Amino acid sequence: MGSDSANIANTNAIPSPQEIVVIPATQNHTASVIFVHGLGQTTFTWRAMILEGLVPKLPHVEWVLPQACSKPVTYSRGMHRPSWFDVAALPPGDAEYDEPAITESIAAIENLILSQIHRGVDSRRIILVGFSQGAALSLMVALSTLHDLGGVASLSGWIPPRARDQMIASPNVPILWCHGTADVEIPIAVGENAVSYLRKHLRDKIQYKTYPGLGHTINDEEVNDLVAWLAERTA
8 A cells, every 4th residue: 555665656746735634424424534545655555545435434433535646756856746845765863854745744634724724623523634745643642732632643654854853832632653664765773763863752652563564555454453443533
């Protein structure tokens, strides 16, 4: 389900950032999940998994899928791809930090959070979920926002080291961190480094789960763990 380095979608078919996909709750809407795709992906990348694997088990949840703009990506030799911010390598280097694009993308997710709050959804029932670059963005939002969010789930994600000193404005946000042990694009050591950093600030707020032999993708076990965590957070 989506290597960040794979050219998953034809950029001509990429929706604009304004074309946010919303999958309504099938029962009374009491919680919202903002699902943030990875580099080179679109909202279509995850729609089938959400509709088939998550919606039936979480009927009270509305799903909001934002779309990144297509822009030149250094890692892809300047090719235009959907990207929340630029990266020069995978795994990302410690010094990598595309501040203008990161600031813009954080603001876009914050606006989605505000939109949900204005509709009457309690911020504690709004959860961010992201894959890879989308997970990095989701974590940066969740740990810097002034809103009291219900949690953030990182699927094969990381936290840019240069972002860490600006974060932890929200030290109480629950975190689910899922990572495959065979991931070569965002190696598990990168995830473990971020989790160790977070545990110094959040202590028991983190659930860390690993999946033996899993690469830069997801599997049924990870989806089941995500469903269980979301069900608990939105009960």
